[in-house]
Amino acid sequence: MEKQEIQSKSHVLAIPVPAQGHINPMMQFSKRLASKGLRVTIVIFSSKVLKHTRRLGSVEVVTVDFVSYEGKLSSDDYSKQFRAAVTRKLPELVAELNNSSGHPINCLLYDSHLPWLLDTARQLGLTGASLFTQSCAVDNVYYNVHEMQLKIPPEKLLVTLSRLPALSPLEITDLPSFVQGMDSESESESEYSLLLNHVVGQFLNFREADWIFINTFNTLEEKAVNWLDSQRSVKPIGPMIPSFYLDRQLEDDKEYGPSLFKPNLDGCMEWLDSKETGSVVYVSFGSMAALGEEQMAEIAWGLRRSDCNFLWVVRVSEKKKLPSNFVEESSEKGLMVTWSPQLEVLAHKSVGCFMTHCGWNSTLEALSLGVPMVAMPQGLSLKKR
CATH class of the missing domain: 3.40.50.2000 (Glycogen Phosphorylase B;)
Structure with a gap:
């Protein structure tokens, strides 16, 4: 199929978590998709980037004013407010983009930390694709917690964990912090529960999404990728960094793009x-x-x-x-x-x-x-x- 024909039929709307570490890989993946002939629009809910529509290469960037994420995703209030804002605004955005672009959106690409967006995609008649921005090894641990193959917290007397598939034997202290159990000195029980549910919640509709993409590559995490792929089809698409530092297949791709921070370039x-x-x-x-x-x-x-x-x-x-x-x-x-x-x-x-x-x-x-x-x-x- 010719690139022009693909572009005429496919328009992807991408929504990252409004944190720099999530915006960057979503932006790079959007550029890669656009280079294959798809039309891509990325929407960033943040008050820290330019509040108007612009283009970054072949990707259209839309910013929506919202209080930026600054390590506050663990706040129940913040999460609820963000979800409410996105759920309310998204149908309007889709309608506006459909009318203005001439290419109706047919796929919603969302950060895995926002699994509820798959429900929104279905309501809007769109396919849904989830992008996991963490390592596949970490994904495997959280998946096993979600599937109740790993107890939370692990037994303190168990020195080595050898039952997690495709991973080397682990000490309890090697596990992600939320899997180890609550730190009573620094976390309340409600805060700990919220954080744990958030990271494990990435897998709530893991099998229902049309596509799962992971920012990793086989050479780095072959066993972890293959095992997760055996649970449902996943696609490693990393490393998602600007093409200038990798294969140079994308023209003028030396920076990620929208930034919530101003680099100190003075000297x-x-x-x-x-x-x-x-x-x-x-x-x-x-x-x-x-x-x-x-x-x-x-x-x-x-x-x-x-x-x-x-x-x-x-x-x-x-x-x-x-x-x-x-x-x-x-x-x-x-x-x-x-x-x-x-x-x-x-x-x-x-x-x-x-x-x-x-x-x-x-x-x-x-x-x-x-x-x-x-x-x-x-x-x-x-x-x-």
């Missing part, structure tokens, strides 16, 4: 240019991970005493946790920025290693660019990575 790349090859430690813990003051201090003094050059991304909300005068006293060896063009940084010859929170996007970027990682897992499911 960042020039500073890297001034450093010797492989001499810089790049430190970034993503868009949501929040470290404690003691952790921040340990990292700060570790970097200082290593006598290595370092580029450290510290979000504005985290700056107050830095030791007093650390920025000024470390200026000879280190550069602190509030956000960075991470792919450009990782691809730079002066970067010798990447200290990371093990977010899946960051992990795939480092693997794709061949940058050694120092792992400091943070967040929902990162230990398993």
Whole structure:
């Protein structure tokens, strides 16, 4: 079938979770679909990106004003408000796009963390496709929890878990944090239950979706992918990073696209240019991970005493946790920025290693660019990575 004929029949509407780590892979997948001749529109519910329709290459980007996700998806109120807003707005958007584009939408591509969108797709007469943005190994763990093959919490006396298919034997502490059981010191029972139900809820209608896509690739997770595929058909489509850093099949695809953060470009790349090859430690813990003051201090003094050059991304909300005068006293060896063009940084010859929170996007970027990682897992499911 000719590309033009495919395009005339297919229009995909993509909806990511409004968090940078979810927008990025959805945006890249949208670009890939568009390159195959499909018409693709991505809708971002956020108050932090441009509030008008625009195009990014072949993908139409529509932004809808909504309070941005900033690690608040665990809030019951936020989740309910987001669901209500999307459910209310989506039929209007579909009607508007159908009228304006001349190509009726026939597929809803949604983040796996928004499984209720499959019901909306059915109500609108659309097919539904789910994109899982985490590793397939983590997907397998959550799937087994959903299917009640893994008890929550696991028996504390069981030292090694060998019953999870397609995964190496695991210690309890290797499991995603929500599978280990509630941390009574930091979580209420209701909050823990909400978080667990959210991540496991990705599989509520796992078998009903028309397609399941996973941001991974067979060479990296062949056994995990094959096992999940035996439960129902899944398609690995990763790594979803800009084509410039992979196969260069997409023209002018060097950036992800819409960003909730403003990269600090003032002197960042020039500073890297001034450093010797492989001499810089790049430190970034993503868009949501929040470290404690003691952790921040340990990292700060570790970097200082290593006598290595370092580029450290510290979000504005985290700056107050830095030791007093650390920025000024470390200026000879280190550069602190509030956000960075991470792919450009990782691809730079002066970067010798990447200290990371093990977010899946960051992990795939480092693997794709061949940058050694120092792992400091943070967040929902990162230990398993």
